[in-house]
Amino acid sequence: MKAASAVPQSPIAFLAVALAFAINMMGTTLPTAIYRYYQLQYGFTPTIITVIYASYAIGVLGALLLVGNWSDQLGRRRMLLAGLCASAASALTFLLSDGLAPLMLGRLLSGISAGIFTGTATVAVIELAPPAWRGKAMLAATASNMLGLGCGPLLSGIIVELFPWPTRLPYAAHLALVGVAALVILGVPETAAIPARVKLCIQRISLPAEVRRAFIPAALAGFAGFVVVGFFAAVAPQLIRVVLGFHSGIVTGSIVFLLFACSALGQIVQTIIAARWRQAAGCIGLVAGLVCVGLCVPERSLGALLLGTALAGVGQGISFRAGLGEIASAAPAHRRAEVTSSFFVVLYVAISLPVIGLGIAVQLADIQRATLLFVGLTIVLVLIALFLLMREQADTGQESRAIGD
Structure with a gap:
């Protein structure tokens, strides 16, 4: 409107x-x-x-x-x-x-x-x-x-x-x-230009055929990024206390703040990356950040956690903003809101169900093993998204060359 x-x-x-x-x-x-x-x-x-x-x-x-x-x-x-x-x-x-x-x-x-x-x-x-x-x-x-x-x-x-x-x-x-x-x-x-007759309805959720190929890898990368957000917001404070030995609320709050600040930075950085490489760059940042988070457990290193937090935050910001832009541009104009809503549904599922599973893992094992399991599974998810992105770009390149011929 x-x-x-x-x-x-x-x-x-x-x-x-x-x-x-x-x-x-x-x-x-x-x-x-x-x-x-x-x-x-x-x-x-x-x-x-x-x-x-x-x-x-x-x-x-x-x-x-x-x-x-x-x-x-x-x-x-x-x-x-x-x-x-x-x-x-x-x-x-x-x-x-x-x-x-x-x-x-x-x-x-x-x-x-x-x-x-x-x-x-x-x-x-x-x-x-x-x-x-x-x-x-x-x-x-x-x-x-x-x-x-x-x-x-x-x-x-x-x-x-x-x-x-x-x-x-x-x-x-x-x-x-x-x-x-x-x-x-x-x-x-x-x-907003408020209509004379108000008509309230539920937001539709759908995925047009023309956007599905772009949606799946973007949604997987976005899902992985928001799983990381959920980890830092719900579980990382326990990791900081139990594994690293920092009990200060200021330290905990500052580390979580670093993740979101770097996410905002990633959304700025993505504008200087070529459009076709933005989501891949976000995935690489997420993987690098997760590896550092995993290393902080055996090394008991605050430096590794801080580096991992920064890299994961930048990667999450890049993949989120680039994925949202890719999906919005691929969707028909009259169905863009529905497609965008579908994307956000995936993201908010990512900060709930996997984090509950992680909480169960912490209770059954311990925070160290649960963190390493989280890192491993999330890296696999990001790599799958990266593979799908690369395959989509290869298919798009072949189609472009075929049209040129």
Whole structure:
């Protein structure tokens, strides 16, 4: 739907929505540095911790499928405020939680807020970008998303290390930030042309025949990248404590922040790589990063983990942005939203089911063996994606030569 014609595209409104986007996404990773306190307080097993974490994906998928396209009908600002309300409800639920059920509900509400924001805020940032900034608007939206995800563990890590009430105070701080974001959004102009007759429907998920060949390797690479994201958000804190011996929340939060910051960097770097090599470069970065993460276990090396985190983050950012662009360009214009939604469904499944499996592996074996198993299986998955990418490029090259002949 077209943006409202009279909307002033100002730098202030553009930056305001990007800030609100980052604040909202910050809440989705806030518990990362707090999970160990839940384990101590309630005696949760590693499997329970990963199930709490994965409840988030259910909320995201539900919101993407049910309300993913509602901002075209109800307006961007109204849906952004709804997302912030879900984020505030999540923070309140965590703030008042006293056991497993409220914690899972808090994660579910956090997922709903992210599902609303993922599409709506991205579109709003692009529509509000001044003409001079239009070429960088998509990058600003994805960077706001990733940096917000990275700031969540960093904020909670600092708070739990320096202040009392580690299972309460981080959520109180985020609740205050959500209030600021809501005030900011109230002052932003509406960019959608709201129809006189509202027609709400569920977002369709489909995969046209012409996009399937590009979709499969991109989805596999994206899946592997988001499995890595899930590992760092849910399991890496235990690896940092048990294997490397660092118990500081600031250290944990900083390492997880490094992953997301490097993901944002990867999305910038991919623009200087030739289009045909972007996804392959992302896969190579993921493999190199995973090898370093695996090496940190026997070597008990923080340096190996930091290098692996940086390389995996850059690889994830490249493969995610390049894969999304490849799929969007291959899809018919009138079905692009459906194809993109299918891609995001794959990604959010990746940060739930495999991470639960990893939590079970940690409980049955130990964090060292589970990490090495995770690294090995994820590398295999990335290599399969890389093989499919290379085969697709070879087939495309043969077709091009045949047409030229």
